[in-house]
Amino acid sequence: MTLADLKPGETVRIEAIATADTTVQRLMVLGLVEGAEVTFVRASLGGDPLEFRVFGAAISLRREHARCFRVSPVGASSARDSVASEARSYQDLS
Amino acid sequence: MSSRPEIAVPLRNVAITRRASATIAVVGNPNSGKSSLFNRLTGMNQHTANYPGVTVERRVGRARLGAAVVDLIDLPGTYSLSANSMDEQIAIGVLFGRVLGTPRPDAILAVVDATRLYQSLYLVQQLLDLGRPLAVALTMSDAAQAEGLKIDVERLSHHLGGAAVFPVVATTGRGFEPLRAALAGLAQAAAPRVPAVWPELEHAVRELEPDLGAKGAGLQRAEIERLLVEGADEFRAGANLPPLPAEARANVDALRAGLFGAEPALAVEARHRYEWIRFVLRDVQTTGSVVRRRSAALIHWINQPWPATVLFVLSMAIVFQAVFAWATVFMDWIDAGVSGIGAAVAASLPEGAVASFLADGVIAGVGSVIIFLPQILILFLFIILMEDTGYLARAAFLVDRAMRSIGLSGQSVIPLLSSFACAVPAIMATRVIPDRRDRIATILASPFMTCSARLPVYALLIAAFVPAQSVFIFNLQGLVLFGLYVLGIVGGVATTFLLRRSVLRGKNPPFILALPEFRLPNVRTVIMKLLDRVRIFLRRAGTVIFAVAVVVWALAYFPRSDALEQQRLAAVDAAASTLTGPALDERIAEIDNEAAAAHLEQSWLGRAGQMVAPVFAPLGWDWRISAAVIAGFPAREVVVAVLGTIYAVGDDANEQSLAARLSSATWPDGRLVFTLPMVLGLLVFYAWCLQCAATLAVIRRETNSWRWPVFAWGYMTVLGYTAALLIYQVGSSA
Numbered sequence: 001m002t003l004a005d006l007k008p009g010e011t012v013r014i015e016a017i018a019t020a021d022t023t024v025q026r027l028m029v030l031g032l033v034e035g036a037e038v039t040f041v042r043a044s045l046g047g048d049p050l051e052f053r054v055f056g057a058a059i060s061l062r063r064e065h066a067r068c069f070r071v072s073p074v075g076a077s078s079a080r081d082s083v084a085s086e087a088r089s090y091q092d093l094s
Numbered sequence: 095m096s097s098r099p100e101i102a103v104p105l106r107n108v109a110i111t112r113r114a115s116a117t118i119a120v121v122g123n124p125n126s127g128k129s130s131l132f133n134r135l136t137g138m139n140q141h142t143a144n145y146p147g148v149t150v151e152r153r154v155g156r157a158r159l160g161a162a163v164v165d166l167i168d169l170p171g172t173y174s175l176s177a178n179s180m181d182e183q184i185a186i187g188v189l190f191g192r193v194l195g196t197p198r199p200d201a202i203l204a205v206v207d208a209t210r211l212y213q214s215l216y217l218v219q220q221l222l223d224l225g226r227p228l229a230v231a232l233t234m235s236d237a238a239q240a241e242g243l244k245i246d247v248e249r250l251s252h253h254l255g256g257a258a259v260f261p262v263v264a265t266t267g268r269g270f271e272p273l274r275a276a277l278a279g280l281a282q283a284a285a286p287r288v289p290a291v292w293p294e295l296e297h298a299v300r301e302l303e304p305d306l307g308a309k310g311a312g313l314q315r316a317e318i319e320r321l322l323v324e325g326a327d328e329f330r331a332g333a334n335l336p337p338l339p340a341e342a343r344a345n346v347d348a349l350r351a352g353l354f355g356a357e358p359a360l361a362v363e364a365r366h367r368y369e370w371i372r373f374v375l376r377d378v379q380t381t382g383s384v385v386r387r388r389s390a391a392l393i394h395w396i397n398q399p400w401p402a403t404v405l406f407v408l409s410m411a412i413v414f415q416a417v418f419a420w421a422t423v424f425m426d427w428i429d430a431g432v433s434g435i436g437a438a439v440a441a442s443l444p445e446g447a448v449a450s451f452l453a454d455g456v457i458a459g460v461g462s463v464i465i466f467l468p469q470i471l472i473l474f475l476f477i478i479l480m481e482d483t484g485y486l487a488r489a490a491f492l493v494d495r496a497m498r499s500i501g502l503s504g505q506s507v508i509p510l511l512s513s514f515a516c517a518v519p520a521i522m523a524t525r526v527i528p529d530r531r532d533r534i535a536t537i538l539a540s541p542f543m544t545c546s547a548r549l550p551v552y553a554l555l556i557a558a559f560v561p562a563q564s565v566f567i568f569n570l571q572g573l574v575l576f577g578l579y580v581l582g583i584v585g586g587v588a589t590t591f592l593l594r595r596s597v598l599r600g601k602n603p604p605f606i607l608a609l610p611e612f613r614l615p616n617v618r619t620v621i622m623k624l625l626d627r628v629r630i631f632l633r634r635a636g637t638v639i640f641a642v643a644v645v646v647w648a649l650a651y652f653p654r655s656d657a658l659e660q661q662r663l664a665a666v667d668a669a670a671s672t673l674t675g676p677a678l679d680e681r682i683a684e685i686d687n688e689a690a691a692a693h694l695e696q697s698w699l700g701r702a703g704q705m706v707a708p709v710f711a712p713l714g715w716d717w718r719i720s721a722a723v724i725a726g727f728p729a730r731e732v733v734v735a736v737l738g739t740i741y742a743v744g745d746d747a748n749e750q751s752l753a754a755r756l757s758s759a760t761w762p763d764g765r766l767v768f769t770l771p772m773v774l775g776l777l778v779f780y781a782w783c784l785q786c787a788a789t790l791a792v793i794r795r796e797t798n799s800w801r802w803p804v805f806a807w808g809y810m811t812v813l814g815y816t817a818a819l820l821i822y823q824v825g826s827s828a
Contacts, residue, residue: 019361023604028364029174030608031213036368045399046495049504049605055212055375056241058609060491065604 001073003052003066006040012071013037023061024068030059037074114156114165116281117197119189121221122205123214124171125484125610127233130264130619131205132168135274140168142626146194149525149796150184159278167199173213173608175220175320176360179528189224190317192333200281201227208238208245208261209611211379215371216364218254219291224316227283228257229276235261235269237611242381249378255286265616292366298322298349305342311335322350323359393612402492409485410511413476417469417515418546424468432461450651459643462729463636466516467628469546473515474627477523478620480508484610486526494605500587501594503529503605506536510586513540516547517789518635521796522627531598535590537793538806541784542586544579547731551780552578554734558753559773574777581781585813634795635788642728642787649699650725650736658696662689690739699725699736713779713815714772714822716761723779730785771825775818783814 006012014036019025031054032038041051041058049062120135122128133140136155145152153168169188170181177183184193191198204221206214221228230250238245251259258276262269276283290296299318306313306321313321313335321329326338326346338346354362396405440453480486486508494504502510505527513520517540524540527533544552552575560571594600662685669681694700703721710720718740726733734752741755759767784790784807793803 017361019358022358022360023606025358025360025364026178026604026606028361028368029176029216030606031216031368033364033368035372042398044491044495045403045493048495049491049607051397051491051609055210056243057210057213058611060487060494060605060607060609062494062605065606 001071003038003040003069003071004050004063006071008040008042011037011039011074013074014069015072016070018068021065021068023065027059027061027065027069031055031057032059032069038069038071114163116162116200117165117167118201118203118277118280119199120166120168120203120205121185121189121217122171123173123207123210123217124608125487126171126205126207126210126214127264128171128205129168129623130616131231131233131262132166133619133622134264134267134270135277136166145184145196147798148180148184149798150181152196157274157277159274162278164277164281166203167196172217174217175316176324180530181525181528186320187333189221190314190333192335199226201229201283203277203280204228204230204257206230206232208232208235209241209243211243211245212371212375213608215374216367219288219367219370220316222255222257222286222288223319224314225285227280227285228254229273229280230254230257230259231273232259232261233264236263236266237613244380246378246380250374253289253374253378255288257286265614291370292363294353295319295322295363295366298353301349302342302345305339305345311338311342321346322353323363325350325359397488399492402488406489406492409480413473413511414514416472416476421468421472425465428461428465428468432457432465436461447651447654451647454651455644455647458647459640462643462731463632463639466635466639469515470519470631471624471628473512473519474624474631475620477508477512477519478623478627479615481526482613482615482620482623484612487607487609491607491609498605501590502536502539503527503532504607505605506532506539509536510539510543513543513545516545517541517543517786518631518792519627521789521792522630524796529604531594531600534797534802535593535598537796538593538802539586539590541786541789541806541810542582542589542782544582544781545786547729547786548578548780550731550734551726552777554737554752555773555777558756559768559770574774578777578781581778585782589809634792638788638791639729643732646699646725646728646732646736649702650694650697650739652698653696655693655696658689658692661692662686665689687739691741694721694736694739700740712823713775713818714767714769714826715776716759716767718759719767719776727785728787730780730783769826771822774825775821778821779814779818781814782810782817784810 001012003012003014014032014034017024017028017032017034019028032052036054039053041053043050044060047063049060050066051058051060053059120128120132132153132155135157139157140153140155142151142153144150150170155166155168157164157166167188169185172182172185175186175189177186187193188196189199189202202221202224204218206218218230232245232247235245245261247259247261251257260269260273260276262273299315299322302318302322303315304310306318307315317329317333317335320333326343329335330338350359353359395401436453436457439457440449443449443452477486480489489507490504492504493507497504497506506524509520509523509527511520512523520540520543521537524533524536527536556571556574560574563570565573665685666682669678669685673681699721700717702724703719704717706724707715707717707720710723715723718737722733722736722740725736737756738752741752741759756768757766761767790803790807793806794800797803
């Protein structure tokens, strides 16, 4: 399942990203990274571009780029965003 | 760093009483409320210009903060320190002190939209790496509260290495006092000490520092960091840096391979930084029970595709109604006022070159500039309102699919629609388009759209020569006018289509848009932006329009023939001896008009018309039309007045008076000049020709080269000529 296959209102977690495209890299800079929870809001006129919401910010992108983001429904276990991977304590490094 | 030199570009209009003690860069995401904050801090004490050599606005203002005076630079909005557009490149260049004429800022004020902390912290985190004093202004804190977001300001400050965080509301001024106090001493404050978010990168930077740092190639630490992430060549090209020593280059490449492997560096950086951001958010932000207000539900519904389409069409209809109907009232006043003043000046001076220069040259020239102001003001106001409410992005989102089919993106739609009123503000509005090719294609399509200056010409020729018969339920005149609008759109669309497949070939511009929430615009910010753009219009376009008006007047006035003047006086005397009362006045007006026509015939303009007449003869134009078209090349709207003078009906010609005269105009052999094929050809010529010096000047300004205005002018002239030629030749032989 990718970001391009969602129903309006559906919230998913990004699992893996095909990062080769520079546009996809820019989307990652805007916060669409592995582990982020994303809600699909709506498609525009004619089904493209798509509007998503990530942590309160709305982002729009085209279907072709949405396909580069593999996602899973929220609630399913995800290795990347498990508590263990957050164990790295930043304060200790300061 | 407190003894920095004054800003190299002088702050005009700013009362400089004291040297500023520091320069602080105001940095933030687009739509973060940065401009409102900047305006509130500096008041009217600001100056807008362009950065040298580029069309990026440079806004500098001076803030009086108690005893301290600080210069603020409002940098273009950016999401990260990796540039995707010229605007962002400038913002980053200024931060590193690599932009000519702008000193490296001593400190940084990061503007963070409290409702989108997640995205904003990415930039803040990169800014912290600059190692300079930094404060955070948390804007939209009222909106965040309304959305049920609670932000622990102290915890946030702690995570940002002790950088002070100030929740503010830029529209009301809440929370500004502590912010001002902090800004006054910010440059002298210590830089925040930040946790190492990405130790591997830090390590690599340290390894390169001996070669590339202050003692080597002279790069700052943060610059080395960007160089590592973005690649040696890419970063160097963007930042205008000298070539690196070969050994250092090899080092950079080796370290990059170790850091990123086969993955794109930006992707790796994003993962690292957002991992930290999610960690911070979990600590500082709590989402309370979101009270879903009725307004939010309404906005959600209105953004659905179909309601949004209706809203879009409706708002465009209002813009057009305002530009074409409401502005007309003011334009009529201006027109009447200017002619009144001109007539009064002409009457108070002895007849001759000076009176004519003042009345028909200078005053009419000023008039031809300010006559556009009502439309321009209304158009700019709507564009600014759309920008500030966030509607511009919504409109782009809505029509992106349709615009893509012609090789543009959704961001082109507002500039293109604006050019139905005037191409000048439309071309200025293309700055919102990030992709360069996309932007130039939009700029070149804009002059095709039927602007308000074309309407008088269309109205005159259609009323005079297109029969008012009905076709089904339509009127033929209306259909022709509609057809001309369609022709403009077809010309523009075909042009972008061709350009996108030739000179401006490239991938479809990516469409990534952060969609801002709907916000009520801030009256003060809107007014300041409006005044700013009107000022730019007057300077860039107004001066050109005025100069053109004076030059055209001179061409039509000189050389003066005494013989013609004697003839006129003799004719007036003769009339006075036989006629009296109103009949005499009428006769004198007639004589004056005929004399004006005779004068024009032997003026430089008339001679030029006769000289180029052979070029336009295949289009069915005689020397009079040729002269009028020449006069109209720098500003198309003057053609009606020139035709009026040339056909001896006076320069305030209207459809009835001029139409009667035009329809009886003949060639020397008695054939009619204004046949239907010739008129249709002339109309199409007007639809496609770029007869507007102001537009050319703005294209030159916005593309920063003569290549595009010259290309646009040549291309559109050839197109218009060819179309008129075909229509006349085919139409006449049929």
